[in-house]
Amino acid sequence: MFIRFDLENKPKVEQAADGGLQVTVLDHILGLPVVLRPDLLTLASAVVPNPTEELGELFKVSRNAEGFFNEAHAKLRPVDFASDGIFLAGLAHYPKPIDESIAQAKAAAGRAATFLAQDMVQVGGVVAVVDPEKCAVCLTCVRTCPFNVPVIDYKVDAAYIDPAKCQGCGVCVSECPGKAIQLKHFTDSQILAQELALAAG
Amino acid sequence: MRLQYSPEIRIILIPCTGRVDILHLLKAFEGGADAVFVAGCLEGECHYLTGNIQARKRVAKLKKDFEQMGLEPERLEMFNLSAAEGARFAAIAQEMAERAYKLGPSPVKPEQRKAWLAAQAQASAG
Numbered sequence: 001m002f003i004r005f006d007l008e009n010k011p012k013v014e015q016a017a018d019g020g021l022q023v024t025v026l027d028h029i030l031g032l033p034v035v036l037r038p039d040l041l042t043l044a045s046a047v048v049p050n051p052t053e054e055l056g057e058l059f060k061v062s063r064n065a066e067g068f069f070n071e072a073h074a075k076l077r078p079v080d081f082a083s084d085g086i087f088l089a090g091l092a093h094y095p096k097p098i099d100e101s102i103a104q105a106k107a108a109a110g111r112a113a114t115f116l117a118q119d120m121v122q123v124g125g126v127v128a129v130v131d132p133e134k135c136a137v138c139l140t141c142v143r144t145c146p147f148n149v150p151v152i153d154y155k156v157d158a159a160y161i162d163p164a165k166c167q168g169c170g171v172c173v174s175e176c177p178g179k180a181i182q183l184k185h186f187t188d189s190q191i192l193a194q195e196l197a198l199a200a201g
Numbered sequence: 202m203r204l205q206y207s208p209e210i211r212i213i214l215i216p217c218t219g220r221v222d223i224l225h226l227l228k229a230f231e232g233g234a235d236a237v238f239v240a241g242c243l244e245g246e247c248h249y250l251t252g253n254i255q256a257r258k259r260v261a262k263l264k265k266d267f268e269q270m271g272l273e274p275e276r277l278e279m280f281n282l283s284a285a286e287g288a289r290f291a292a293i294a295q296e297m298a299e300r301a302y303k304l305g306p307s308p309v310k311p312e313q314r315k316a317w318l319a320a321q322a323q324a325s326a327g
Binding site: 060126144146147167168169170171173174175183186188191192194195196198199200 | 224225234255
């Protein structure tokens, strides 16, 4: 049996007339107080997260207001982070019993194995591509990329964006003063063609 | 939710407002749009970390330039809202549509604007 209580109506622990324990708690579904007569009353100690701010920022993974890490999706991707290849398990996620932690750790290991078992990793097609002919090596993309992906390839004297690392936001594309970068699937000509077609209609 | 907003609104999908180039905004007006708005994520909640901040800068810069270009800066706006705020999106879309109606055809389309101004003058006189 599990009865949830809210902070306004905390359970009351009293000594009953016969000397035993008595716990009175308001059941939020029934809307009525439930009286329990336990032999033993155990209190769970609070679980507070370790300082996770630095780690979270380092791996760019989200945390909740309390400082526990957030999974990508509670039902569909329960041990994944939103970023690829990073998984979570245990108390870093939320307070939970040891068996649940172990089950989750096994799940995280399984998810990691599916990733590692691949000979090849397919990445999304929405990535920025530099035209080395147009690139003036001004470093604008290097400075504006929120993920520090662009690097200068001195073999061709142009910026290089690793398609496996590129997140596809397009910030560098819009900032590039030489229009040397295009975001695949969202090129300037594609966006402008959409605009002109829609504005004409 | 089946929310309603003006059917004149046309949406162009981009991965992040950081992809919005000043060129895209200008081209929309050149193509005949009477108002343009950029709808980005809440500040500090950009999935790509800083895209919406970059977009805000570009929109603010262009709004300033609009005065010199003879376009009303109100024709361009950036809004920040989360994907969960459907009702707010509909309200914003409606507001921008109403703004476009109030301001009339943009000066980029001189003939349409002249006709609209004449119609406005006639309506107020009559």
